Amino acid sequence: MGSVAFAGLLALLVAAAVVVLGSDRLDRAGDAGAGLAASSGPPASAIGGGPPAEAPPTPQPHDWGRIPSEAVVALNLRKPPRSGLLVDATSGRVLWRHEPERRLPIASVTKMMTALLVAERTTPREPVAITREALAYTGSGVGLLPKGKRAQAETLLYGLLLPSGNDAAIALAQHVAGSVPRFVRMMNARARELGLSCTRFASPSGIVDRGNWSCAPDLALLAQELLRVPRLARVVRTPLAVMPLPVRGGRVWLANHNPLLRAGYRGADGVKTGYTDAAGRCFVASATRGRTRLIAVLLGSPDPGKQAARLLDAGFAALANSPAHN
Template identity: 75%
Template sequence: MRRIVVLVLAAAVVLLTAGLISQRLDDGRPDTAAGADGAPDAPAPPAGAAPDDGVVADAPPTPQPHEWGRIPAAGGELDVRFRKPPRAGLLVDAGSGRVLWRLEAERRLPIASVTKMMTALLVAERTKPREPVPITPQAVAYTGSGVGMLPVGRRVQTETLLYGLMLPSGNDAAIALAQHVSGSVARFVRLMNARARELGLTCTRFASPSGIVDSGNWSCAPDLALLGRELLRHRRLARVVRTPLAVMPLPIRGGRVWLANHNPLLRMRYAGVEGIKTGYTEAAGRCFVASVRRDGRRLIVVLLNSPDPGRQARRLLDAGFASGAG
């Protein structure tokens, strides 16, 4: 009799344990409590962090007030399909406003270093090319991509840092420029979000001047296309983003730094390419905003979390220019 009671109790413990494990798996959480180290459950991701599918979890529905936000749900004019499509994308004629192709264009996603388009815009609006920018310890303590040779305690021309920001996607340049323009990175981020509101970028939010922080940093394809068009209205920025390789003054040994552009269309020597910006983080994937001008037409393509942004952008642009006048 005692053996039967023991067997019943053991079976109950097994069933209860299995039920708890099943509940944890159904909730999408790892079964850390069952581990040998007795570790507690993993904490919930911070607000604004992208879940596994890359979609921003805490962003409200996307309002669409500007012209490239009012996009028919059925899509654009071109039937271009990819075996491995981006998470979101858009091809628009910047002159006529025609939406030539779209894919989940209203989806809010992390945007990585595409963020630097707004940083560059604010720098161009508020500085002069030869304005000296102090390089702080915070700037050289960057993570991710960088110019990598900025001399702490010295002053560097704004234009050198602007090229370093947009060509090799320097996070160190982003910090130095943000501190120079606003006095601190936090104040610069507030300025970024205020400028986004002025431009009508209603599905956009910035959390850093570089985009290295994915949490709380997101946008959608129509907003990024509009931001790209605004950037190109500044001759200073248009000159920067179309440059394949720049040799700029820097107060280091030799006095110069070589800066290579990450833009895949420039590397392909795609006809008419004007820039604009690439980006990558693990959460955002490969992101790309590009502008190409041919025969008086300007097409802007946006790809978010693309497996091959260069090839996909080229295919869309080829189809767009083949489709006729805007």
């Protein structure tokens, strides 16, 4: 199924997302776990506090589309995520869902859009300036970027997607758009082009929860778009990368936060984790077996690695036993 048809099916799930008002807040951003070259920023108290937030309701809710009532994957999670979705990316078929219409903060999952724009507008060896603003990041970071020097765009792209570097996000945004605010406008314009109807970005990193949100169907579609780009598909399936960087030794080790890749899950090939206090633990996971790729989206999950593995296992099993799929 093409991206238009896939987008059309997912749009059925996001039409008329009616959610409750949430509090404005800024949170500590970064991902659970730490890359080998990742470092931590200041504590949450230095950025802001407050209860978990949801996005404001859509201004003009629309009627829901026709959604199949039967569940392809019958899986009950004892402690479900705040929102979740399992999609057969090959056909666009929804296999499992849990409150997919909720518009929620998404933390560093935001970096999927940042990476897409960077890949569309840079070449791998293109030099990117490491600015003072990039080194003033908060939350997770590559942590070794040398002030005033230039790093290859590909090194920063790996730093963005593997250890979820907020420093890399700022440097890349400034390089592509000239400033972070202009890059955020580009992110939102690209979201509209892709038909991401419940998505809004406020930063290239996801460290800002206020005004930065999406929903599970939009994120599944964004992940599919990212995985269509060979350069990005190669990055997100890499467990550990050694990349050139103008520091002592001339290179940096970058470890992927993806819990499926770390666990050696069969077929795991992406995509992005995220965490803030407001968003909780988020994970957009992809796995491919044969000609079938499944995408799982978990927002606010108590254990995204284990839940994603259970969903993907159930999805592959259900499709293997499905005459229509065979």
